[in-house]
Amino acid sequence: MGIVLEAKGLTKEFKGFVAVNNVDLAVEEGSIHALIGPNGAGKTTCFNLLTKFLQPTSGTITYRGRDITRMKPAGIARLGLVRSFQISAVFPDLSVLQNVRVALQRKRGESYDFWRSEKILTRFDDEARAHVEEVGLTEFIDHRAGELSYGRKRALEIAATLALEPDMLLLDEPMAGMAQADVERITALIRRVAKNRTILMVEHNLSVVADLSDRITVLARGEILAEGDYATVSKAPAVIDAYIGAGHD
């Protein structure tokens, strides 16, 4: 094992307001690591810094020992560090299979003209089917993505993300807006895709966090309050105070 993703002294200021303040974070290979904290703690900002959607004011980020601090999201995705697609990236009029195939074509199509070759399109189909199966959507493979339930759309989004062959997946509130049945389905799915990958997620649902995470980092006011497994962080007085003081949804 070892550290896959590491941030040191990560800081982000917005016009003098420090949203993330000197955060050190180390994500262990093969683990499920959660970033939690009350509203306004800086989780989203931190996530956007780690996925390179925002540039830090100061600090460094390394992925597998390589400095990625100044890289772009597409560049780190090629290294295997992939952020899950947003729901809006799922094409509602395409089928489940076609959506995953588009993701595969997008990845491979960068340097070659694959569109003309029937054989290669068929090969994409086989690969796409495997990803659809991995997320448990085989029975919906020919359904329009727009007809899927919210939770199944999220599963499709994860299948499209898997098409990019991530070693590490970054998930932004995977349970947001979900009914309990979907929460259970996506929890099982995350556990399954985590078997041979590393996962970092921002998540509000604390029972999901307790259930899934090997390690939890608690942020409040842009700083790390506590870190450890759920039993450890949930007992830390600073964490209890922060959640009670700031309110939580």
Ligand SMILES: Nc1ncnc2c1ncn2[C@@H]1O[C@H](COP(=O)(O)OP(=O)(O)OP(=O)(O)O)[C@@H](O)[C@H]1O
């Ligand atoms: N682009 C921005 N410009 C100015 N301030 C910002 C910007 N983005 C975030 N902030 C501020 O930084 C702080 C942290 O915000 P962030 O969204 O990272 O918190 P969070 O922990 O994700 O909160 P939530 O749980 O409510 O999503 C907040 O006070 C927010 O108002």
